[in-house]
Amino acid sequence: MTDKESRRAARRAHNSVVEIYDEKGTIIAEVARLVDFSEVGACFSSTKAFTVNMKIRLRLRLLREGRLYIWARVVWVKKKANTYLHGIEFEKVHDVA
Numbered sequence: 001m002t003d004k005e006s007r008r009a010a011r012r013a014h015n016s017v018v019e020i021y022d023e024k025g026t027i028i029a030e031v032a033r034l035v036d037f038s039e040v041g042a043c044f045s046s047t048k049a050f051t052v053n054m055k056i057r058l059r060l061r062l063l064r065e066g067r068l069y070i071w072a073r074v075v076w077v078k079k080k081a082n083t084y085l086h087g088i089e090f091e092k093v094h095d096v097a
Helices: none
Strands: 012-017 019-021 027-029 032-037 041-046 055-062 066-079 084-095
Touching: 012 055, 041 066, 055 084
Parallel strands: none
Antiparallel strands: 012 032, 019 027, 019 055, 032 041, 041 084, 055 066, 066 084
């Protein structure tokens, strides 16, 4: 089974800035970009590597969904040339007022 076939939800490509915070709300990545997202998770790139199972918070803006505040868990990390790709699973999603 390929990765695409094993996904629980279809992904949509996106290219926007993501703010990443630790569990306490302190910003931990000033340069991060959303790569794609679905109803259950997302992929983002960052110059900082996060660890698998790390709990993070994200704030991002999607065209249809608006501004979102997301609690998530890092499920995978892949090193690329000058960046790291991170797969995350959403735990909680809220609209930002």
